[in-house]
Amino acid sequence: MIPVQPPVLQRVRADGRVSVRQIDGRTRLHRLFQEGAAKIRFPAPESAALEAVLINTAGGLTGGDRVEWSADAAPGSSLSLTTQACEKIYRAGTGRAEVSVALKAGAGARLCWLPQETILFDGAALSRRLDVDLAQDASALILEATIFGRKAMGERVDRAMFHDRWRVRHAGRLVHAEDFRIGPDVADQLSRQATTNGGRAVATLLFLGENAEELLTSVRALTGEAGSASFWCVGGTGKLLARIVAEDGYALRRRLLPLARLLNGQAGLPKIWTS
Template identity: 60%
Template structure:
């Protein structure tokens, strides 16, 4: 923080991982992540590390949907590390990840929140390309989240699916045939009061729950839909609700 505004202190970029900072008038400071390689395939490794200092407010999104292509060998991996100081807030709001047929992908998300810090974390995934007639999809997908606050683990999940992804998504206990899914996690003291409005937006194609965690609260929401368009119809207002005055990343509305 400097002069009452969040400002960039250090930026490092390497390889195909690029970062651009749109001009904004106030908080939150916005960053747009770009993978200039155009996607990921077997053997690729992509990492993002973002830190917000005490009292800082940061919003992160991506220039476009990340594409995970067919893997001839090995798997593609994306690692995200988020750190937030006391009184700070981070919104991790990438656009959807599109998983192609026979892709192999591992995504690891590690979040460290100081006491009094807040975080809004989103990951949305589209399995297959319906517009290209890709309705039968195989491969492997592993999503791992670890979120800590004040050093204590407050959220952990591991989602794995494969090799016949399409068949597993058909199961009622998994997605009931849906191919577009999203998970949002809000860690904030006011999370509980947003629970019922969130449920109204989600409707019967997902759900939301709240827990008290230390001096804060945790709201976890999951959505599923038949395609990316139907998912966004509810995802957009849900992000706007949970992200407060910061609202939706500007690139989402272009």
């Protein structure tokens, strides 16, 4: 008998890159690259900043899929990046989904990474990497929010694998690093008081800028007792870190939106978040 070989499944490959620069007091698109399932769109600008919407046309990720995003804001420019929808990570038969994000901001530039939530399904496997390189006097707002199954849809994540790695540098110096790992017994780990005490949704916001300390009191008021916020002066810049834990995605977004709006100042929220 001839052995039956398992089918070779098509995997997602996505690579999106964008760079911007300042021209006549406004941020303008300089270069754009899109390959595979990666698409980048630009809503009509309403301010001096530029907003980019990242789209994964595959509609979700599973084991073996690879997505790469990169953005470069030239000196003095202002770029905000978000996603068209929540990124869904489905059950992985083999391997893991991998998402890589590389962000760079020149002197005096402002860069915001504000994707919508990542939703993990039971059996999902995801490795996510975020690298940020800020020049002197550049500022950045970084957000990642993750939901372990949608409570309203009756979803439950018992087993999954998730690794989230951040490295943020300012003027060449490492000012923030973290590695979050959970799995394979996600339900048991989330039930522990030292993790989320049963909460299914978490978010981390990192703001680096000269006025970070001034925002600390207001941020703590918004995070509430189920969250936390701290400030440090590291490498010549202010660093404000906030974390939120919520029972589900709906409760998380209710607290996340005003917090992101506060930290993003006059730019507010990406238009797609409020549409």
